[in-house]
Amino acid sequence: MEVHLRVQRFHPQVDAEPHWQEYRVEVPEHATVLDALLAARDEQDETLTLRCSCRSHICGSCVMKVNGTSCLGCKTKVSHARKRLAAGEPIRVAPAGNLPVVKDLAVDLEVFFGKVKAIEPYLQPDGPPPEREYLVPNEAMLTVREAMACILCGCCVSECNSLEVEPRFLGPAALAKAWRFTEDPRDAADRHRLEFVSAPGGIWDCTHCFACVEVCPKDVKPMERILELRRRAMEAGFTDNNGARHSQAFADTIAESGWLDETRVLSRSLRGLPELLEWAPVGMRALLRGKMPLRHRRLSGAKQIRAIFAAAQRRSGEPPREHAPGR
Amino acid sequence: MVVRHDVLVVGAGLAGMRAALAAQAAGADVAIISKVYPVRSHSNAAQGGINAALAPDDSWESHAYDTVKGSDYLGDQDAIEILAREAPQAILELEHMGVVFNRDEEGRLGSRNFGGASHARTYFVGDFTGQAILHVLYEQLVHSGIRAYNEYFCTELLRDADGAVSGVTAFDMRSGEVSAFSAGAVVLCTGGMGRVFEPSTNALICTGDGTALAYRAGTALMDMEMVQFHPTTLKSNGALISESARGEGGYLLNRDGERFMRTTAPNAMELASRDVVSRAAQVEINEGRGVDGCVLLDVRHLGAAKIMERLPQIRELALEFAGADMIDAPVPVLPGMHYEMGGIRTDVQGATPLAGLYAAGECACVSVHGGNRLGANSLLETVVFGRRAGEAAAAFARSRPAQPAPESSRADAERALRALVARGGHERSAKLRLEMGQVMTRRVGVFRDDAGLREAERTLVGLRERYADVEIQDKGTLFNQALVAALELDFMLDLARCVVAGALARTESRGAHTRVDHPRRDDATWLKHTLCLATPDGPRVDTAPVSITRWQPQERKY
Numbered sequence: 102m103e104v105h106l107r108v109q110r111f112h113p114q115v116d117a118e119p120h121w122q123e124y125r126v127e128v129p130e131h132a133t134v135l136d137a138l139l140a141a142r143d144e145q146d147e148t149l150t151l152r153c154s155c156r157s158h159i160c161g162s163c164v165m166k167v168n169g170t171s172c173l174g175c176k177t178k179v180s181h182a183r184k185r186l187a188a189g190e191p192i193r194v195a196p197a198g199n200l201p202v203v204k205d206l207a208v209d210l211e212v213f214f215g216k217v218k219a220i221e222p223y224l225q226p227d228g229p230p231p232e233r234e235y236l237v238p239n240e241a242m243l244t245v246r247e248a249m250a251c252i253l254c255g256c257c258v259s260e261c262n263s264l265e266v267e268p269r270f271l272g273p274a275a276l277a278k279a280w281r282f283t284e285d286p287r288d289a290a291d292r293h294r295l296e297f298v299s300a301p302g303g304i305w306d307c308t309h310c311f312a313c314v315e316v317c318p319k320d321v322k323p324m325e326r327i328l329e330l331r332r333r334a335m336e337a338g339f340t341d342n343n344g345a346r347h348s349q350a351f352a353d354t355i356a357e358s359g360w361l362d363e364t365r366v367l368s369r370s371l372r373g374l375p376e377l378l379e380w381a382p383v384g385m386r387a388l389l390r391g392k393m394p395l396r397h398r399r400l401s402g403a404k405q406i407r408a409i410f411a412a413a414q415r416r417s418g419e420p421p422r423e424h425a426p427g428r
Numbered sequence: 429m430v431v432r433h434d435v436l437v438v439g440a441g442l443a444g445m446r447a448a449l450a451a452q453a454a455g456a457d458v459a460i461i462s463k464v465y466p467v468r469s470h471s472n473a474a475q476g477g478i479n480a481a482l483a484p485d486d487s488w489e490s491h492a493y494d495t496v497k498g499s500d501y502l503g504d505q506d507a508i509e510i511l512a513r514e515a516p517q518a519i520l521e522l523e524h525m526g527v528v529f530n531r532d533e534e535g536r537l538g539s540r541n542f543g544g545a546s547h548a549r550t551y552f553v554g555d556f557t558g559q560a561i562l563h564v565l566y567e568q569l570v571h572s573g574i575r576a577y578n579e580y581f582c583t584e585l586l587r588d589a590d591g592a593v594s595g596v597t598a599f600d601m602r603s604g605e606v607s608a609f610s611a612g613a614v615v616l617c618t619g620g621m622g623r624v625f626e627p628s629t630n631a632l633i634c635t636g637d638g639t640a641l642a643y644r645a646g647t648a649l650m651d652m653e654m655v656q657f658h659p660t661t662l663k664s665n666g667a668l669i670s671e672s673a674r675g676e677g678g679y680l681l682n683r684d685g686e687r688f689m690r691t692t693a694p695n696a697m698e699l700a701s702r703d704v705v706s707r708a709a710q711v712e713i714n715e716g717r718g719v720d721g722c723v724l725l726d727v728r729h730l731g732a733a734k735i736m737e738r739l740p741q742i743r744e745l746a747l748e749f750a751g752a753d754m755i756d757a758p759v760p761v762l763p764g765m766h767y768e769m770g771g772i773r774t775d776v777q778g779a780t781p782l783a784g785l786y787a788a789g790e791c792a793c794v795s796v797h798g799g800n801r802l803g804a805n806s807l808l809e810t811v812v813f814g815r816r817a818g819e820a821a822a823a824f825a826r827s828r829p830a831q832p833a834p835e836s837s838r839a840d841a842e843r844a845l846r847a848l849v850a851r852g853g854h855e856r857s858a859k860l861r862l863e864m865g866q867v868m869t870r871r872v873g874v875f876r877d878d879a880g881l882r883e884a885e886r887t888l889v890g891l892r893e894r895y896a897d898v899e900i901q902d903k904g905t906l907f908n909q910a911l912v913a914a915l916e917l918d919f920m921l922d923l924a925r926c927v928v929a930g931a932l933a934r935t936e937s938r939g940a941h942t943r944v945d946h947p948r949r950d951d952a953t954w955l956k957h958t959l960c961l962a963t964p965d966g967p968r969v970d971t972a973p974v975s976i977t978r979w980q981p982q983e984r985k986y
Contacts, residue, residue: 155473156667204907252472
């Protein structure tokens with residue numbers, strides 16, 4: 102079948118800015134977008150630059166955006182990529198997002214791998230290893246495996262909405278790797294790890310938009326790992342930060358009055374005068390638009406909402422709210 | 429840039445990272461240089477597992493014997509004994525580093541059955557064992573602080589005045605900058621050369637670079653005709669369906685729904701060694717008992733739960749590229765090029781006859797696989813012999829510190845690359861690569877004969893001539909992948925000649941090498957290795973004896 106591609110090109114020594122180039126190639130029915138790009142490169146234009154290797158979504162080289170969504174080119178079938186396009190409309194291929202472009206579809210991975218390295222991505226056991234293997238339940242290994250399935254391709258990083266506004270954010274891939282160690286019974290550095298990811302640029306920078314979960318080619322669900330890290334960090338007592346305070350204040354006001362008390366959430370999330378002053382303009386605007394009422398009334402159905410909280414806590418095996426300050 | 433390290437490891441897959449860690453532990457200043465980031469290496473693709481006689485009712489002797497038998501007695505038994513003896517410790521080391529191996533009910537390492545093995549001694553992480561180990565070794569590499577030069581392409585081995593290997597020339601693929609890396613010892617761990625064939629289960633990066641570098645430097649390549657065809661690959665794109673599908677109990681069926689392995693290997697059935705199963709499958713296909721050029725792999729009877737826990741990745745691959753959900757339907761598969769048993773000849777320390785040059789992993793031939801590699805022995809080889817090569821290289825480098833490479837070697841390499849990029853021509857490397865791969869698959873596949881091999885040889889000679897007329901379209905220095913593709917093709921054209929030369933010379937059928945014009949194993953003449961040495965007219969074939977310690981050759985029955 103013939104495939105019509107529209108590929109974003111950029112050569113920093115030649116081009117002032119990126120431009121689009123079209124290719125028409127002949128590929129078999131089962132072809133992936135990567136197959137089509139390789140046909141374009143091999144048969145028409147050797148200057149087209151892209152990373153790829155395994156062709157079976159295990160090496161993680163070919164992260165790119167196809168029709169605006171991050172994916173592995175080798176896991177995206179041409180037939181699938183064409184589904185939502187109008188007749189005659191080309192498949193759009195662009196480099197991964199949130200990473201600087203080196204040339205065409207190849208992006209700079211140094212920052213990406215730098216963040217992976219920052220989380221101390223290696224087992225830190227307590228003392229020397231046993232003579233034989235560590236004795237650990239298979240279930241624990243199966244759980245850790247969910248994150249070991251990560252191939253560090255960067256699809257999640259490419260799609261991450263938080264990274265777009267906060268480049269210092271460690272990002273979903275690195276944090277999923279951090280989770281992998283906190284979940285491993287053989288690792289003894291939990292507190293150290295949880296403290297590190299609780300710092301600015303860590304777990305509290307995620308806006309839980311689900312984008313990473315949707316695009317992950319290995320079903321690692323990075324956002325769920327981040328939420329789990331938050332819960333564990335708070336349990337471990339790492340609550341003295343904006344994120345943890347915000348989360349706590351949020352839950353507290355809803356449990357108490359049935360709905361969000363923006364004023365209290367904002368004031369309890371922030372610490373110290375400088376932070377309050379920094380956020381004052383936002384607060385003023387919210388106040389003027391009626392988003393931050395000075396008087397907060399309890400909802401008439403607040404009692405039922407408290408019952409929901411209680412039921413949820415019973416189900417998760419947690420103690421009731423009243424007896425669990427700091428949660 | 430001129431760089432100096434005690435030990436320079438080329439390639440950052442399992443063997444390379446294990447070698448680098450071992451060399452560092454032995455006190456050397458180590459650097460690792462790779463044309464891809466470490467986690468992109470092809471060790472990723474090993475699915476099934478890693479072998480070791482760890483269970484109380486198993487023994488290293490049994491593991492070694494299975495390996496010797498699997499190799500069709502061409503494996504060197506001194507090396508195989510080391511492989512089997514050191515396997516348990518190698519796996520425990522990986523476990524201690526953090527590999528998330530599957531466990532049994534007591535929380536101990538759990539194993540599965542694999543082809544050609546008399547015990548369930550394959551330890552595994554689902555069906556992505558290679559990836560799980562590769563990423564953990566990468567974690568250890570990060571921890572070690574070993575300097576990694578990622579996305580560098582090596583063009584040549586440097587030699588000192590005494591002829592010893594003293595480093596490499598390489599260029600930074602991103603910037604195009606050419607550098608000389610000098611080292612007291614160089615360890616080649618550049619993996620396989622599957623792209624010599626088309627199709628292949630191998631990744632696009634598997635172009636045998638290190639094997640070709642060693643060959644050009646004058647060291648021998650051993651048993652290059654021993655190419656493994658994996659019995660179960662997908663027709664559409666050559667992707668691998670792991671042996672773990674059969675290890676977990678999957679069947680191979682012909683058009684009539686018969687388990688055709690019953691006639692060839694009545695005891696081991698689908699879990700006979702790979703050469704045996706591939707030949708049987710190819711016979712079914714050739715004699716018209718296949719389905720659309722394939723046989724069928726059926727795991728439906730295992731049930732959805734087991735398939736999802738133990739074979740999730742291959743189910744996904746079959747779904748994507750064959751349109752078959754293994755839970756409900758058999759998948760059409762056929763034998764496909766998978767692994768090169770041959771390679772750079774080394775001793776059991778990973779040393780080549782060239783002083784200062786070491787090799788380990790698929791690019792090397794120590795030889796533990798002989799004529800046919802058993803599944804899950806390749807991961808094991810990388811860590812056992814990667815470690816040994818790293819230690820030996822560190823010891824050698826202590827006795828001979830790195831001398832700074834002369835600037836002229838760097839400048840020469842740069843000039844050669846510039847000339848290659850600048851030259852005009854009428855051929856494209858992608859086209860030549862495809863022609864090479866197709867003739868190799870057609871004439872140097874599961875079944876071979878003299879006439880076909882000679883045809884392949886003529887084609888390769890013609891391709892070498894046409895290579896001189898290849899033009900690289902990209903004339904820049906920045907991330908010039910067209911240049912890399914041309915250099916890789918240059919390497920592979922040399923290696924393809926060696927595969928054919930070995931196959932022509934070996935007038936018998938042994939392991940994966942089946943000559944229809946010489947259908948019997950001939951121990952009297954050919955219980956020996958073939959060696960290929962570079963000459964201006966192509967490879968010259970020599971032979972070397974096989975090391976036999978305790979297992980005399982017998983007829984193989986599965």
